[in-house]
Amino acid sequence: QKEVEQNSGPLSVPEGAIASLNCTYSDRGSQSFFWYRQYSGKSPELIMFIYSNGDKEDGRFTAQLNKASQYVSLLIRDSQPSDSATYLCAVNMFQFGNDMRFGAGTRLTVKP
Amino acid sequence: DGGITQSPKYLFRKEGQNVTLSCEQNLNHDAMYWYRQDPGQGLRLIYYSQIVNDFQKGDIAEGYSVSREKKESFPLTVTSAQKNPTAFYLCASSPTGTEDTDTQYFGPGTRLTVL
Numbered sequence: 001q002k003e004v005e006q007n008s009g010p011l012s013v014p015e016g017a018i019a020s021l022n023c024t025y026s027d028r029g030s031q032s033f034f035w036y037r038q039y040s041g042k043s044p045e046l047i048m049f050i051y052s053n054g055d056k057e058d059g060r061f062t063a064q065l066n067k068a069s070q071y072v073s074l075l076i077r078d079s080q081p082s083d084s085a086t087y088l089c090a091v092n093m094f095q096f097g098n099d100m101r102f103g104a105g106t107r108l109t110v111k112p
Numbered sequence: 113d114g115g116i117t118q119s120p121k122y123l124f125r126k127e128g129q130n131v132t133l134s135c136e137q138n139l140n141h142d143a144m145y146w147y148r149q150d151p152g153q154g155l156r157l158i159y160y161s162q163i164v165n166d167f168q169k170g171d172i173a174e175g176y177s178v179s180r181e182k183k184e185s186f187p188l189t190v191t192s193a194q195k196n197p198t199a200f201y202l203c204a205s206s207p208t209g210t211e212d213t214d215t216q217y218f219g220p221g222t223r224l225t226v227l
Contacts, residue, residue, distance in 0.1 A: 004154065032214060043202055043218040044155075088154070092214055100145075100216060102154040 003027065004091050006103035014111050019076040021106050023089030026070070033065055033072045034090040037083075038105065044088055047074070079110040115139065116219035118203050123224045125190070125197065133188045133222045135203035144186035145204040145216060148172060155202065161186055190224065198226045 005024050013019045021035075032051050036044035050056045050063040050072065062075040072091075076083055086105040093099040116137045125131045135144065143162050147155040157170030161180040175194025180186055186205075190197045200223050204216040 008152070034215065036218075043221045046215060046217060049212065049215050090216075100157070100214075102147075104152060104154040 002103075003101040004089055004103040006087075006089050006106045008104060009107040010109050011106055012109045012111060013079050015079060015081060017079050017110075019079045019083065019108055019110070021074040021076075021087050021089075021108065023072045023074075023091075023103055024070055025072070025089075025091045025101070027091070027093050027101075028067075028070060030067075030070075030091045030093050032092040033063070034092070034100075035061075035063060035072075035074045036088040036090060038086045038088055040085075047087075076108075079108075081110050081112050084108060084110050116203060116205055116217060118201075118219040118222050120222060121220065123222055125224060125226050127226065128192045130189055130191050131224070133190065133201055133203075133224070135186045135188065135219055136184055137186075137203075137205045137219075138184060139205060139207070139217070140183070141205035141207050141217075142183070143206045143208065143214075144180070145206075146170075146176070146178065146186070146188045147202045147204065149200040149202060149221075158188065158201075196226075197224055199224060 003026050034049045035047040038044045048058050050065045056063045060077045064073045086107045088105045089103040119134045145160040146158040156172050159178040161167035177189045202221050203219040206216045
């Protein structure tokens with residue numbers, strides 16, 4: 001079983017819709033969770049991180065964490081064509097120190 | 113401006129050559145990392161360093177070497193022992209003791225191609 005799994009996509013949504021990206025992880029003791037956006041040919045850029053169960057909102061982005069289900073998601077409201085990118089989920093296995101595991105990413109396309 | 117720089121942006125290597133990729137950060141981050149990204153795959157950790165003069169192997173360290181002589185710098189050497197080095201190489205750094213402790217921030221990357 002892969003440590004961090006994401007649907008590779010492509011996920012296609014119309015402009016203005018909500019895009020929902022999902023990620024599951026295998027290590028129940030994982031402590032912190034990250035979403036990165038990566039445009040083609042570029043490096044990943046941090047969208048947000050979440051440590052506690054529940055929702056965390058930042059502008060049009062909402063991260064949702066459910067540790068019992070080992071599931072983290074990212075919602076993008078009012079999707080724009082500029083949101084078209086690959087979204088990487090990353091999970092840190094430790095509370096202190098760093099053992100980050102990345103998913104392979106979900107490719108999102110927002111159609112005008 | 114604070115950030116992470118990597119150079120060169122593109123690098124071409126001949127068979128049997130060693131090449132060194134540069135990574136510099138002025139964010140005062142303690143930890144630095146090197147990843148490799150291949151098409152359709154997640155990032156794979158090559159080496160990481162939590163403090164100066166100390167570094168640890170990641171999942172795919174064979175054929176690579178690093179040094180950490182300064183806090184700001186973490187160069188990666190791709191040796192001739194690395195049989196399939198063509199990939200996108202990403203350097204990252206992370207802070208400690210802050211709200212975003214252990215959050216990794218990435219440089220722009222170096223794309224290495226073997227001729």
